Amino acid sequence: MADEVDHHVHGATATDLTRAEFENLITESDRPVPAWMSAFDSQLGHAILRHCAPVLGLDPHPDPDYYLQRRAELGVTEVNRRLLRAAGIGRYLVETGYRGAELLDPAGMAAASGSPADEILRLEALAEQVAPGDAAGFADRFATVLFARLPLGPSQPPGLPAPGLAPSVPPPSGALASGAPASGLPAPGLAAPELASSGLPASGLPTPGLPAPGLAAPELATYGPPTSSLPTPGTPDHLTPALQMPDSPGPSGWEARDVRVGGGAVVRGLKTIVAYRYGLDFDPRRPTSREVTRAAGRWLRAVDRGRVRLTDPVVMRHLIWTALDTGLPLQFHVGLGDPDVDLRRADPLLLRDFIELAEPTGVPLLLLHCYPFHRHAGLLAHSYPNVHFDVGLAVNHSGARAKAVVAESLETAPFAKLLFSSDAWGPAELHFLGATLWRRAMASVVDGFVAEGEWSRRQADRVTAMIGGENARRVYRLDEHP
Numbered sequence: 001m002a003d004e005v006d007h008h009v010h011g012a013t014a015t016d017l018t019r020a021e022f023e024n025l026i027t028e029s030d031r032p033v034p035a036w037m038s039a040f041d042s043q044l045g046h047a048i049l050r051h052c053a054p055v056l057g058l059d060p061h062p063d064p065d066y067y068l069q070r071r072a073e074l075g076v077t078e079v080n081r082r083l084l085r086a087a088g089i090g091r092y093l094v095e096t097g098y099r100g101a102e103l104l105d106p107a108g109m110a111a112a113s114g115s116p117a118d119e120i121l122r123l124e125a126l127a128e129q130v131a132p133g134d135a136a137g138f139a140d141r142f143a144t145v146l147f148a149r150l151p152l153g154p155s156q157p158p159g160l161p162a163p164g165l166a167p168s169v170p171p172p173s174g175a176l177a178s179g180a181p182a183s184g185l186p187a188p189g190l191a192a193p194e195l196a197s198s199g200l201p202a203s204g205l206p207t208p209g210l211p212a213p214g215l216a217a218p219e220l221a222t223y224g225p226p227t228s229s230l231p232t233p234g235t236p237d238h239l240t241p242a243l244q245m246p247d248s249p250g251p252s253g254w255e256a257r258d259v260r261v262g263g264g265a266v267v268r269g270l271k272t273i274v275a276y277r278y279g280l281d282f283d284p285r286r287p288t289s290r291e292v293t294r295a296a297g298r299w300l301r302a303v304d305r306g307r308v309r310l311t312d313p314v315v316m317r318h319l320i321w322t323a324l325d326t327g328l329p330l331q332f333h334v335g336l337g338d339p340d341v342d343l344r345r346a347d348p349l350l351l352r353d354f355i356e357l358a359e360p361t362g363v364p365l366l367l368l369h370c371y372p373f374h375r376h377a378g379l380l381a382h383s384y385p386n387v388h389f390d391v392g393l394a395v396n397h398s399g400a401r402a403k404a405v406v407a408e409s410l411e412t413a414p415f416a417k418l419l420f421s422s423d424a425w426g427p428a429e430l431h432f433l434g435a436t437l438w439r440r441a442m443a444s445v446v447d448g449f450v451a452e453g454e455w456s457r458r459q460a461d462r463v464t465a466m467i468g469g470e471n472a473r474r475v476y477r478l479d480e481h482p
Contacts, residue, residue: 008422080104093268097126270329330366336393371405
């Protein structure tokens, strides 16, 4: 258990909760629980009473009132300590971008659980912090703050110009300068379905010495890290550069970037919630600098009117492509979530064109949660080397039926592409159950394979260890800078 990595999780609640507050935090609905029902009357509610009650010193299946009374007697600090330590997770990767002031930060999670806790940065939250200012300077402000957290800068995939530098080819002329495609080359910004007719090699890799698909040559110099890794004057203290850590070459041309932040946490990856704010059917191409400035102007005018929430798809595309410049693993919310996400536009198959355009970077793309599209995520992981996925969150909410979700996640995906996560946010019961229900479900599924003679015991144990922690350690380079 100590080797398991919860690769996508949020902090545990830092304050005591009333019954209404607790029940509202064990449902994905953003509406108050109606007076005529209880959130305990659900798979997750029953799982809490079955599995968490003994950790708090009660018999299994207590009355919800009795359970919450015991929780209040112990207090949030002791409840968190008991449940997080009982979860037995070896390392947490904590996403801090949503209502972080209400939760334990990575240092608090480490102290309560007794296990290391590192950080995942949410792109949209970072962009909203640096929004004030002129539209023309937004891209530089965002890059300055992002790369200040990651001061080593991006690695360089083979065959592509270094981010932030002009390509090592003569300035474009003729057809390229006019925007028309040169013979045998795709027009800048072609989406993946159009590549086949454009003359791009079947591998999808850009022609050596020419810009990657979706980038017009003159715009390459506008992307990548700022010329200085130091923040601009006025940058908040908590966003100033932290201790620079050693880097090392990684597979597929990317490098691990580990930057110590407050409390000794390490920034291990980035995350986007474009599925919530727009949909996964966004234009997959990297926007031009002119497009980014225009879009930032629209958004910043709304910010001036008090609407800070970022929903502009062009700005979010810029955040995503800038994230790829860092070389860090990039997480995408997919599927299951509160009603703020339109599930019709949260199917990971909508990311296919983006996945293909991002593939030459070698950056790992992590599809989170995925339910009810977890089979689609498995097919993408099967097809594309840079795609990984999990079924976190769905395991908690399926409770006694978690075995079915876990079994379906094992159908078509290579086992090296599947990771464990809880996506717990708030009550520490969710952190504990994310681990407990996944272990029970995984054991039941693979034990069945062994009993049927389909797998050996050695194979079952190996796959369980891969998904539980080994895959996350490889993707996030956890063993190189522990």
